[in-house]
Amino acid sequence: MARVTLNHVTKRYEDVVAVNDMNLEIKDGEFVCLVGPSGCGKSTTMEMVAGLTKPSEGNIHIGDVDVTTLPPKDRGVAMVFQNIALFPHMDVYDNISFGLRLRKYDKEEIDRRVDHASDIVQLEGMLDRMPDEMSGGQRQRVAIARAIVREPDVFLMDEPLANLDAKLRVHMRTELQRLHKELDTTIIYVTHDQAEAMTMSDRIAVLDAGELQQIDPPLVCYNEPANLFVAGFIGSPAMNFAEGKLVPGGFESEHFSVEFDPSQIPGASVGDRVTLGIRPEDVFTTDRIQNLSSATASLDATTDVLEPMGDEIFVYLVLGESAERSMEGETASSNQLLMSVNPDSDIQEDEDVEVVLDRSKVHLFDTASGHALAHGIEELPGSGAGGGPGTEAGTGGRTGADTESQVTEAESDR
Amino acid sequence: MSGETQTQTQTQTQAQSQSETEQGPLANWTQGVISDPDQRSLLYRALFYAITIFFLVTTLFPFYWLLVLALTPNNLILAGDWDLPFLRPQGFNPQAFVEVFEQIPFHLYVFNSFVLATMTTIIVIIIASLAGYVFGRLEFPGRGPLMLAILMVSYFPPAAFLIPLFEAFTGNPVVAPFIGVELFTPPRLVNTPGAMVLPFSALFLPLSIFILTTFYAQIPDGLEDAARVEGTTRLGALFRVIMPLSAPGVATAAVLTFIAVYNEYFFSSIMALGNEPQQWSPLVGGLLQYQSLYSTEFNLMAAASIVGVLPVVILVVVAQERIVSGLTAGALKE
Numbered sequence: 001m002a003r004v005t006l007n008h009v010t011k012r013y014e015d016v017v018a019v020n021d022m023n024l025e026i027k028d029g030e031f032v033c034l035v036g037p038s039g040c041g042k043s044t045t046m047e048m049v050a051g052l053t054k055p056s057e058g059n060i061h062i063g064d065v066d067v068t069t070l071p072p073k074d075r076g077v078a079m080v081f082q083n084i085a086l087f088p089h090m091d092v093y094d095n096i097s098f099g100l101r102l103r104k105y106d107k108e109e110i111d112r113r114v115d116h117a118s119d120i121v122q123l124e125g126m127l128d129r130m131p132d133e134m135s136g137g138q139r140q141r142v143a144i145a146r147a148i149v150r151e152p153d154v155f156l157m158d159e160p161l162a163n164l165d166a167k168l169r170v171h172m173r174t175e176l177q178r179l180h181k182e183l184d185t186t187i188i189y190v191t192h193d194q195a196e197a198m199t200m201s202d203r204i205a206v207l208d209a210g211e212l213q214q215i216d217p218p219l220v221c222y223n224e225p226a227n228l229f230v231a232g233f234i235g236s237p238a239m240n241f242a243e244g245k246l247v248p249g250g251f252e253s254e255h256f257s258v259e260f261d262p263s264q265i266p267g268a269s270v271g272d273r274v275t276l277g278i279r280p281e282d283v284f285t286t287d288r289i290q291n292l293s294s295a296t297a298s299l300d301a302t303t304d305v306l307e308p309m310g311d312e313i314f315v316y317l318v319l320g321e322s323a324e325r326s327m328e329g330e331t332a333s334s335n336q337l338l339m340s341v342n343p344d345s346d347i348q349e350d351e352d353v354e355v356v357l358d359r360s361k362v363h364l365f366d367t368a369s370g371h372a373l374a375h376g377i378e379e380l381p382g383s384g385a386g387g388g389p390g391t392e393a394g395t396g397g398r399t400g401a402d403t404e405s406q407v408t409e410a411e412s413d414r
Numbered sequence: 415m416s417g418e419t420q421t422q423t424q425t426q427t428q429a430q431s432q433s434e435t436e437q438g439p440l441a442n443w444t445q446g447v448i449s450d451p452d453q454r455s456l457l458y459r460a461l462f463y464a465i466t467i468f469f470l471v472t473t474l475f476p477f478y479w480l481l482v483l484a485l486t487p488n489n490l491i492l493a494g495d496w497d498l499p500f501l502r503p504q505g506f507n508p509q510a511f512v513e514v515f516e517q518i519p520f521h522l523y524v525f526n527s528f529v530l531a532t533m534t535t536i537i538v539i540i541i542a543s544l545a546g547y548v549f550g551r552l553e554f555p556g557r558g559p560l561m562l563a564i565l566m567v568s569y570f571p572p573a574a575f576l577i578p579l580f581e582a583f584t585g586n587p588v589v590a591p592f593i594g595v596e597l598f599t600p601p602r603l604v605n606t607p608g609a610m611v612l613p614f615s616a617l618f619l620p621l622s623i624f625i626l627t628t629f630y631a632q633i634p635d636g637l638e639d640a641a642r643v644e645g646t647t648r649l650g651a652l653f654r655v656i657m658p659l660s661a662p663g664v665a666t667a668a669v670l671t672f673i674a675v676y677n678e679y680f681f682s683s684i685m686a687l688g689n690e691p692q693q694w695s696p697l698v699g700g701l702l703q704y705q706s707l708y709s710t711e712f713n714l715m716a717a718a719s720i721v722g723v724l725p726v727v728i729l730v731v732v733a734q735e736r737i738v739s740g741l742t743a744g745a746l747k748e
Contacts, residue, residue: 052639073645085636089658099644146644156643 002063002076002153002186003028004049009058011044011210018044020210022058031180031187032215033197036207037233042190043158045207049188050156051075062154073102075154078147082159084139086131092118092142093127099150117149120179137168144176148183155187161196173200194234198222206230223361228370231277231363237314239277240337243367246272250377251364255319255335256299258362260377265364273367280314282361283339285347286354294379295356301337303351308343315339315347317355477723483716484510491712510717517711520718522691523700528725530607530682530696531675534614538622538671539664541615546626547652551638561627568620572681575613580684583609605693609685614675622667629663630656665733673726697722 006024010017019041026032034042047053049060051072059068067075078099086095094101096117100110118124121141131139140160147155157176161169177200180187191197197204198218205215206229214226218234225231231239244253248270250260262270286298299319307314319335339355341347360376437445446453478501483491485503495504514520548554549561582588585602589595603609633656641651657664679698686695689703701722704714 047639050639050643052642071647072639072642073647077643079640079643081636081640083634083636085634085640087637087640087655087659089655098641102645102650150644 003061004154004186004188005061006045006049007059007061009045009048009055009060011041011048011053012056017210019048019055022210022212024205024212024215026186026188029184029186031189031200031202032205033189033191033201033203034205034207035191035194035197035233036213038192040207041210042192042207044210046079046156046158046188046190049154050077050079076152077154077156078150078152079156079158080140080143080147080160082162084136084143084160084163086139086142086146088131090131091127092123092129092131092134095131095142096127096146096149098146113149113151114145117145120148120182121145121175136164137172140164140172144179148179153186155185157187157189159191160189162191162193169196176200194236198234204234206233208233224372224375225277225363226372228275228277228365228372231365231372235279237280237338239279239363240283242276242337244274244276246270246274251276258296258357258377260359260379264378265374268364268366268373274373275365275367277363277365278337278357279361280338280340281312282358283317283337283355284358285339285341285345286356288341294359296359296362298354298356301353301355303347303349303353304336306347306349311343312340313343313345313347315341317353477720480716480720484713484720486713488711488713507713510713511721514714514718514721517714518700518703519691520700520703520721523695523697523703524722524725526691526694527676527678527697527722530610530614530678530694531672533607533611534618534675535668535672537611537615538618539668542619542622542626542667543630543652543657543664545619545623546630547648547656549623550627550629550631551633551635551656561623564623565620567616572613572617575617576681576684579609579613580604583685604685604687607694610678610682610694610696613681613685614678618671618674622671625663625667625670626660629660633659669730669733672729676726 004024004026006022009019009022009024011019022041022045024045034045036042044053048055049062051067051070055068059066061067062075062077087098090098093114096114097110100113105113114127118127121144123138123141123145126134126138131142134142140163143160160176161172164172173196176189180200189196189201201218203215204218204221206213206221208229214221214230216224216226221230221234225234225239228241232241242253242256244251244257246262246265246268247257248262249257250262251258251274253276258276262268268274284295301317301319304316304318306316315338317337317339319337337355347353359379362377363375364373364377365371366373447457448454482501482503485505485507487505487507490504545564549557582600583603585600587599588597590597601608603612630652637655637659638648638651641655642648646654676697679696682694682696683689683699686693686699689695689699691700701715701718704711704718
């Protein structure tokens with residue numbers, strides 16, 4: 001068990017910077033997920049911790065030891081690979097005991113540990129099988145057993161569930177969480193699947209283009225994303241964005257406006273270009289806003305496409321009275337808005353509706369830099385613009401600067 | 415054969431159905447092969463047997479001929495009645511297989527070739543594994559040209575190296591060309607295994623490096639990474655994981671090298687100054703001992719050839735088993 005620290009770690013290849021000035025401190029016993037899109041440097045970061053790749057600059061500590069130049073075998077790490085990487089010419093027992101045999105443990109000790117590890121991952125009775133006689137899930141369990149049998153200081157898992165089918169993946173996800181509880185070892189877990197990251201980890205490190213965007217507990221990343229990238233990456237479906245600018249009365253974009261007092265936004269002034277972000281579940285039709293503490297003025301919209309998911313329905317809205325459909329799709333200035341509604345809602349396609357946004361869940365970002373300006377905005381005093389019966393105006397605008405608290409506070413209104 | 419009758423009936427029915435087109439039997443048969451899968455597989459099987467029998471006859475006939483000569487007493491080989499078509503022994507003299515060892519110490523010649531081949535194979539496989547790992551799995555500037563340079567060694571005829579090597583191995587100082595600076599004086603290696611194993615290793619390395627490079631390059635990176643994280647060095651991963659998984663390739667390279675050296679005569683006949691087993695003269699040198707100025711004992715030469723081939727036959731059978739078992743154990747899957 002050990003702390004893992006990365007100090008100003010940079011990895012440069014001939015023409016690209018894979019990881020740029022990464023500073024990361026992972027506490028003893030913590031489960032940290034590195035997430036990001038393909039090519040964001042998460043696997044490279046992992047390989048540098050494992051010792052398979054040497055950083056161009058910076059240093060890496062595991063526990064109190066500077067391991068920057070140590071070979072992988074001397075780092076006290078064990079790794080589970082995306083392609084499982086069992087040795088195909090060895091049976092399960094030989095695979096699991098490979099590391100122990102290399103370290104010249106006695107036979108009884110090896111047997112004891114292999115038995116224990118295969119117990120944990122429920123592989124009893126399969127020790128004499130060859131890897132190609134096993135199913136994907138069994139092989140993955142062998143790979144995990146091979147990692148835990150060495151009782152390493154740090155577990156590294158590089159998308160270990162990526163090659164499994166959806167059902168097995170969910171099952172292995174809970175098994176890994178149980179394993180973490182049982183072993184209480186530091187785990188670094190790389191994934192591009194944000195659902196895995198959200199459900200399993202103590203903290204999520206979001207990476208993009210080789211740079212660390214945010215490292216926080218999952219719900220903080222979800223509710224108070226540090227910048228546009230994190231906001232767009234965490235959450236499925238993604239957050240709605242609308243580009244616009246700050247005006248004396250609040251936020252104004254091509255298709256709609258939201259009233260608030262711009263002076264409450266630190267670090268921004270009237271006339272700045274900002275991007276407003278709102279998650280689909282924080283958009284409501286006007287007939288469902290009774291339990292909203294503070295809603296914005298209603299916006300006219302037309303429903304476009306419905307996507308019933310079973311537990312909720314995603315509704316694509318086209319904003320504006322003319323309701324021209326923009327084919328631009330994903331661009332930030334589009335007049336589309338995604339809303340999630342109850343599955344028992346009787347909403348129809350091509351229906352005119354009025355929607356409001358939950359003020360406490362509105363995010364504002366600086367368009368140029370992408371940094372978060374505010375999470376939640378207060379009503380303009382006395383304007384009464386909020387269409388809802390929200391009496392207790394404003395639950396205290398959370399700004400990007402203070403990241404504490406109020407994470408789950410507004411969760412209950414759904 | 416039921417297939418033939420079937421074919422005939424089919425040909426008949428086709429001939430009936432196409433009576434107005436008036437096709438000949440060959441055209442009908444061709445039509446049948448094209449349209450009827452049974453007839454096609456019959457043709458394929460027939461072709462397979464024809465080609466297999468052709469190859470078996472051409473490769474096995476020399477062995478049969480050796481056996482015939484070995485069993486025929488030497489005086490009957492020249493006087494014998496070799497009437498075609500069946501070439502049979504003109505007598506029965508299995509004593510030749512014993513006489514082979516009585517006339518000269520033939521087993522020592524076999525031993526020499528065997529030892530030379532084994533030593534060369536071990537050296538070649540170890541060095542070619544290291545080189546194959548580097549060329550197959552590492553990225554570095556100049557990899558392509560360097561590989562080409564190594565392969566170029568095999569472009570030269572071995573005879574091109576003979577004179578300078580003979581000079582060096584007889585203990586003459588090695589002088590840098592053109593500038594005349596004496597570099598070093600090698601030990602006198604003629605009549606020792608070194609004089610043969612060194613040039614053989616150099617000559618057969620390029621092919622083995624080439625084979626192992628392609629095999630080692632195919633092993634997934636993940637397996638090597640896994641081995642290294644589990645506790646091996648790069649070298650350990652090569653010998654514990656990459657090499658066992660490339661067993662068919664290693665076996666191929668080893669068998670090719672072994673056979674080539676085992677049969678080698680040109681270099682060893684010169685590096686062994688006399689044709690004596692004590693001077694590491696090889697198998698072929700031993701065979702030539704049965705030929706004297708006045709007589710040639712063809713039956714003994716044939717018998718000795720059969721005896722000399724046996725170790726290679728055993729080796730190939732064993733290695734082939736290894737290759738097949740390596741394949742069926744799923745060694746190349748991942």
